[in-house]
Amino acid sequence: MSATIPASAPQRISLDEARAIVQTLTASRVRSIERIDVEAAAGRILAHPLRAPHALPTFANSAMDGYALRAADLPSTGERTLRLIGRQLAGKAPAPEVAPGTCVRITTGAPLPAGADTVVIQERVRREGDAVSVSAGIAAGANVRARGEDFAAGAEVLGAGRVLDPGALALLASFGVLEVSVHRRPRVAILTTGDELVPAAAMPGFGQLRDSNGPMLAALAAASGAQVVAVRHVGDDAQATEQSLRALAAMADVLLTSGGASVGDADLLPQLARQHGRVHFWKVRIKPGMPVLAAEIESALWFALPGNPVSTAATFLTLVRPALQQLGGREPSSMLYAELAHAVSKPHDRAEFLRGSLRCGADARLVFTAHARQGSAQLSGLVVANSLGLIPEDARELEAGSVIEILPLPALWS
Numbered sequence: 001m002s003a004t005i006p007a008s009a010p011q012r013i014s015l016d017e018a019r020a021i022v023q024t025l026t027a028s029r030v031r032s033i034e035r036i037d038v039e040a041a042a043g044r045i046l047a048h049p050l051r052a053p054h055a056l057p058t059f060a061n062s063a064m065d066g067y068a069l070r071a072a073d074l075p076s077t078g079e080r081t082l083r084l085i086g087r088q089l090a091g092k093a094p095a096p097e098v099a100p101g102t103c104v105r106i107t108t109g110a111p112l113p114a115g116a117d118t119v120v121i122q123e124r125v126r127r128e129g130d131a132v133s134v135s136a137g138i139a140a141g142a143n144v145r146a147r148g149e150d151f152a153a154g155a156e157v158l159g160a161g162r163v164l165d166p167g168a169l170a171l172l173a174s175f176g177v178l179e180v181s182v183h184r185r186p187r188v189a190i191l192t193t194g195d196e197l198v199p200a201a202a203m204p205g206f207g208q209l210r211d212s213n214g215p216m217l218a219a220l221a222a223a224s225g226a227q228v229v230a231v232r233h234v235g236d237d238a239q240a241t242e243q244s245l246r247a248l249a250a251m252a253d254v255l256l257t258s259g260g261a262s263v264g265d266a267d268l269l270p271q272l273a274r275q276h277g278r279v280h281f282w283k284v285r286i287k288p289g290m291p292v293l294a295a296e297i298e299s300a301l302w303f304a305l306p307g308n309p310v311s312t313a314a315t316f317l318t319l320v321r322p323a324l325q326q327l328g329g330r331e332p333s334s335m336l337y338a339e340l341a342h343a344v345s346k347p348h349d350r351a352e353f354l355r356g357s358l359r360c361g362a363d364a365r366l367v368f369t370a371h372a373r374q375g376s377a378q379l380s381g382l383v384v385a386n387s388l389g390l391i392p393e394d395a396r397e398l399e400a401g402s403v404i405e406i407l408p409l410p411a412l413w414s
């Protein structure tokens with residue numbers, strides 16, 4: 001069976017048009033929110049802004065090990081000797097009030113004793129028994145962490161859409177937050193297609209190869225904030241494929257298929273998408289990855305990605321990852337640009353993704369170098385690359401130094 005082009009859907013659109021359609025499709029979808037324990041919240045996306053329930057730090061404390069004293073007792077010239085009246089250790093009972101002419105030994109993080117407003121580090125004093133001599137040149141208020149200097153009570157400390165990274169989790173703990181509202185992770189189901197594929201555990205027979213897109217897409221989806229609910233495979237059989245599509249669409253928000261999206265004899269997916277779903281576009285003017293299709297089937301968003309591994313990865317990075325981030329409530333990653341290390345020319349009018357390396361030069365400029373291996377079936381090109389460089393469709397020739405968009409691979413994701 002040869003796939004016919006869906007009549008109503010846009011075809012052979014530009015990458016920008018495809019991105020815009022995906023953005024519209026995802027923006028209109030309902031995102032639900034769940035409350036979870038902070039212990040399970042690493043990497044999740046905060047659903048509502050968080051305001052500081054109290055000031056942080058909650059009390060003025062010392063930034064150094066030293067002596068807490070009154071700024072008024074600091075000498076303007078020479079030296080002044082103060083009487084040591086006690087010590088304040090972190091987490092220990094309060095020291096006596098620092099009266100004029102006295103000081104208290106203090107450790108890092110310990111609360112500033114009443115009366116004191118300055119800490120002199122121990123290296124800057126001379127001590128003999130209870131006599132502590134301080135020399136001139138210390139600033140009033142030195143080495144004190146003021147109450148609320150980190151966050152004022154009521155200030156917005158984390159915005160909605162923020163990834164709960166280690167710093168954010170530290171902040172939640174500091175505020176005694178035990179539960180957070182986060183966006184539910186989009187559920188992703190993966191279906192690889194092709195009669196020639198066998199699972200990684202099997203020994204391929206004549207003309208067969210192991211399914212590498214299943215694990216790759218699962219890893220890409222998980223690293224994009226999704227929950228992978230199924231990874232399955234189906235042969236090139238229309239009925240079996242339709243059944244798999246329906247079963248997976250029922251359990252997922254986003255369905256990713258690999259292979260069978262082009263116009264070959266075994267490419268069943270465009271036809272199935274037209275018959276059983278709503279096609280939003282088929283074929284984007286990109287290389288590799290042109291046959292990519294976006295549709296809705298039942299209530300799931302469906303991306304039919306081409307089967308060549310580099311095409312699968314490139315279409316995932318450009319179209320699926322932003323969709324998953326948006327469905328997961330996350331602000332889209334900021335665009336990344338770099339200078340080409342060399343001239344590039346291409347003989348076609350499609351946007352092209354070059355496998356290559358992004359590096360930061362000594363002059364602090366980001367530079368992208370394309371690798372020699374650019375075959376869309378070559379995993380060697382993918383594993384040595386850290387990013388894809390995007391040559392726009394209208395640029396047939398680009399000089400060295402031209403600025404291009406970079407799509408980082410997961411090793412560069414923050």
Ligand code: AMP
Pocket residue numbers: 192193194196197209210211212213214258259260261262264306307308309377
């Ligand atoms: P297709 O898009 O189905 O025509 O597949 C294009 C190429 O990608 C063929 O060489 C397939 O064997 C290969 N391919 C398709 N799916 C996978 C997969 N899951 N893992 C590895 N290679 C694949």
Ligand code: MG
Pocket residue numbers: 193194195259260266307
């Ligand atoms: Mg195939």
